[in-house]
Amino acid sequence: MPGLGNRSNGSNTISFHINGKHHEVPLVGTYSASTSLNDYIRNEAGLTGTKVMCREAGCGCCAVSVTTADHAGNGHTTQSINSCLCPLASADGWQITTVEGLGGEKEGYHPIQKRIADFNGTQCGYCTPGIVMAMYGLLHEKSRPTEQEVEDNFDGNICRCTGYRSILDAMKSFAADTSIEGGGVIDIEDLNKKLCPRTGEPCTDDHSAANGADICGLHVQIGGSQWFRPTSLTELGGVMRNAKDKKMRLLFGNTSTGIFKNEGPFDVYIDIREVKDLYEIKETETSVKFGANTSLSTFIKKLKELKDSQPGFHYFPALVKHLKLVGNVLMRNAASIAGNLMIKHNHHDFPSDVFATTEALGAKVEIYDSKDGSRQTYTVQDFVRRVNMKGKVLVSLELPALDTLDTFRSYKVTPRSQNAHAYVNAAFKLKISSGRQILGKPSIVIGGISKTFFHAEKTEDFLRGKEIKDAVVKEALALLQGELKPSADPVLAPPQYRRDLAVNLLYKTLLGITAPSDAKMASGSSDIERPLSSGIQTWQDKKDEWPLKQALPKKTAKLQASGEAEYVNDIPKYKQELCGALVLTSVASATIESIDPAPALAIPGVEQYITWSDIPEGGINNAYARYTTWPLPAEEVFCEGQVEYAGQAVGMILAENQDLADEAAKKVVIKYKDVKKPILTFEDAIEAKSTHSCFVGPATIGNPDEAIAQSDHQIEGEVRIGQQYHFYMETICSLCVPGEEGMEVYITTQAGDVIQIGVSGILNKPQNYVNVHVPRLGGSFGGKFFTSSHIALATAVASYATGKPVRTSTSLSNTMKTAGKRPHLLAKYKVGCTREGKINGIIMDVYMDNGKSNSMQFAVAEFTTQMDQGYHCPNWRITPTIIKTNKAPSAPVRGPGTTPCSAMIETILEHVANAVKKHPILVKEINLYEKDQKDITGQVLRYCTMRQVWDKLKTEAEVPRRMDEIEAYNRANTWKKRGITMAAVKYGMMLMDHGMPLLLSVYAGDGTVTVVQGGVEMGQGLYMKVAQAVAHGLGIPVDMVKVRPNLSYVVPNSSITGGSTTSERAVYAALEACKTLREKMDPIKAKLPPDADWQTLVKASLKAKIDLAAKSTPFAEGAAGAAAGDHHAYFTYCAAVAETNLDVLTGEYGIDRVDIMFDCGESLNPMIDIGQIEGGFVCGLGFNLLEDIVYDKDTGAVLNDGTWEYKPPTTKDIPIDWRIHLLPDAPNPVGIRSSKATGEPSTGLSAAAMLSLKRSVEEASKDLTGSSTFVPVDIPFTLDKIQQNVGIKLEHLKM
Ligand SMILES: Cc1cc2nc3c(=O)[nH]c(=O)nc-3n(C[C@H](O)[C@H](O)[C@H](O)COP(=O)(O)OP(=O)(O)OC[C@H]3O[C@@H](n4cnc5c(N)ncnc54)[C@H](O)[C@@H]3O)c2cc1C
Ligand code: FES
């Protein structure tokens, strides 16, 4: 190729540095163009600290920092990017730093790693390396950022465990303006403390090898493709001309493959990162031209720098504000302007923000034609709609200087606060005279409508030259409404909402330009702004038992922050290991006619196809084979013919590596017959009488019919609840290794014994043939129970059949398709209450959708035992029905029964308040449980602190004052409505009374201690609490205690980790083992001098032939809390106040403040417990406001199976001002060491935020229509439902 040589040594290699170490990578045979930098880092370099999950730039756990030549500036630049979408070949010449390059146990931890650990910013730890690297990148760009800049930096990092507050505090503590205790800026030497990414030596800041000097043109072969890296436009043109008949792809950041995944493979890839001509940024008085290779981050940075350089650049800050909402920082660091516009060019329905804003501004693009080297300039719209880009290159984007009379306003309304594509984006440019006159034709660009809609042309024409006044605005809005024809798509917001939204955005813009005559309307012009968030946590220290009950960070936190913590998929590859990928059904109700794996098996590197026929003789094709502790229904591991949901496994493809297996699995051809329309909704299931058996009958207390009939008010309503996916950051992974003793199974599960028994059952082997290891989980939340069994057993069959180690690490898409989720629910209620709002009776019919199988039926019991939550009602009837649909079997998710119970009972209380015309807070508090009342199960609430929690919270949070303020605010504003409400949770805890198997061993050499126990560490701090208990029990420092992972041959029959109480059970077991050991040692101690230390005692005990190990014992009579006849051992009580602010026109909102009062007895570790409370609450915000699963109504396939469409909360979805208090002076008389569990109760409290918003919807509706109808609860209460429930009509949009 002209001007493009191979490497000087003629080899087909690329090279780069990782953590200062040189890597020379021969490409032929080993890699393909789709091999990512992440694949290399994890699988070849063995640096598994860098994690992987979505492969879509949507979660951030794969972040690394890269030092590359800076063609836009001088020298080099270091920034963090997602390694999952970065092609390996693009990394040639780079210096890469992974989390291991920052620090570790041996060489000392990096300040970022230390800070996140010390602030308890890591729970399961799977997201942590990505967060550390995102921070590292920021500090490289700006060593003294502000708190705001830090907070803005984490839009691309999802953490499902912590609720983000602790992470943000830890990271903001590095800000120059921080006031966070323990904070302070970092010295540049400390930033690069461990080693220079280039030399491996302490950093001298000499990055000469990355300043572009050694970056040459490159032409290598990778897989079956040619890979070029030209360094000039001329070279690029030459390469393109030569390859003109080939399937060719230009690429810069390659981030578009996170969205459009199936566009390759290509014959020729041309990496344009080194084409220096495409970086030029040229400013004149009338415009700024940005080279096509300008990254979106640099685009933002330059706009900020240039905003004051010309008067016509006055709109730059508004553009920056919009561009900061494009994806996330890590993605924007890697992605180019051209890449974004080309996506819009290739996919007209893509709601590109760069397109919408720049087109409205009248920007131009320059296009280079490789055929003849010519250049043409087009408007952005003309380029997108009319230019054939074959053989062409986008060279630059030119932003004009605007007239001082020009106004620019743009919007992006998204399913969550950030890192989300737009429902609708819109940009408006209008020239306004001082007298409200629109001069010339305005520009109105609206995205997210359809693939053919760009400009609102009719509205633009109409507004030309018009004066902005009420009648004109009304006509313009009606015209716009008429010309918008939004397309329908099940994963998009409903067309009606998108249309109304676009209309309202024009209204907002016009309101902002002119002061409306009705002052109440003025609030419509502003957006919901989110200030810097902050948090307060308070608790009472209980020093007597320290280190138990001490607020200490987890011992393993630094290992998680440095990437040294090992998860199942981090276990190094075994010799001859194969990787498995499940082959899943794509329809939900059919019979399999045939399966043809041949197209998959034809791919080099693909080894075998496994099905149910590979199950050894006598083995049982059931995920819970031989398991009897719980009544779990049989579920096929491999479908034998009858398909009952889309996403059901029919087989497993085995290949040399995971990517290959995943790709090949998609090529297996399944033919179906008798395909039926799936049952997916309650209505369909009820009509078809498709139900599962329900072991709980109607539960009746008192006489609800009579109580309701005799009440002052009778109210009826319903609550609908969608499905929530667990979104654990580590997907499910199983590694089965056959050996001389049987099979070692490494698995991500909450229930090792279910797996052990299941594998023995499917292989028809004794239970002791199987040894289960659970190192730790990267989150679970109930999700690594049922689905893990399926995957572990399938992998075991594959391993047994091949005699080789097999690893199955499920892709996010496969996991989301095959895994069970929180069930859909429908509750119909009838309530009777007094004039004051005191509830007399409740009748509820609750329908739970358990999908294809009834494994979740246990949750139904919670509807009859926990529906009351914090509120007393003397008369109940609850009738549960479990419906059967063609969906994956439902699964428990954090607070499986109680979280929906909270949503339901809180709704009922809000409905009552609406009926009696009182504030819900006042109604709720007259219904609160009092001490010694009987709850819904008839259990006497002897130690009830509900009232205490509520009252203290109400005082601390100054609720009455804020209620008044909010009322006054709402009276004065039509388009912004604030809301406030409270929620009360009474969470019944069960302590499984066989206790927790545990083995405690003391080593005589130095007195250190190892504990192995049956609980699974998944971020809840179990190991730390056990270590604290042992340290307390033996009177030694916590540092002397190590808690090792769960292993079935050391601690058998460990049962399930779940229900929030595992930590307590394990702490109890640890304290009992310590007691046993001390009893053995006491006689020896008595013979030693009084000041003899622990080490002396241990040595003397060994000499006296004392066994220095001790085991746990089951719970002693009464220790498990529950008195005879009681349903629950004890109750955790908590309450929350949520204050929200709603933009009525768009449905956007802010959760302005949340206060929580939580009775957790005497916390075993307040730092950990507060982390659990925060994490649970934010998971609940996802449940109540954001997350749902969308199915194809014809096939039953899950449609939102990735981060692009499924949106759990991010850092800016959490409360802005968040205060958490542990109730002081509240020991739990029946708890383990007076403590209470914290993992799940707070999830239910989040209903307060949803209901506060719903109240605002009702307020707004009342303002506009005069009607005070109670809006039904439909969870998740997403923006579209919020906005559409107000009932805004064009006539309401007044000036
Ligand atoms: C997680 C995520 C979130 C996102 N969120 C948003 C969002 O909120 N709003 C939004 O607008 N966008 C969003 N995007 C899209 C994002 O902006 C683009 O993926 C990115 O800008 C593409 O740039 P790139 O350099 O990675 O392009 P690549 O992926 O490298 O290329 C994309 C396309 O452009 C072509 N191309 C690249 N450069 C040129 C050139 N100079 N001339 C001709 N063709 C070229 C390529 O051949 C390819 O077809 C998101 C993307 C991701 C992954
Ligand atoms: S794995 Fe890269 S962002 Fe999720």
Ligand code: FES
């Ligand atoms: S600690 Fe963040 S995902 Fe678990």
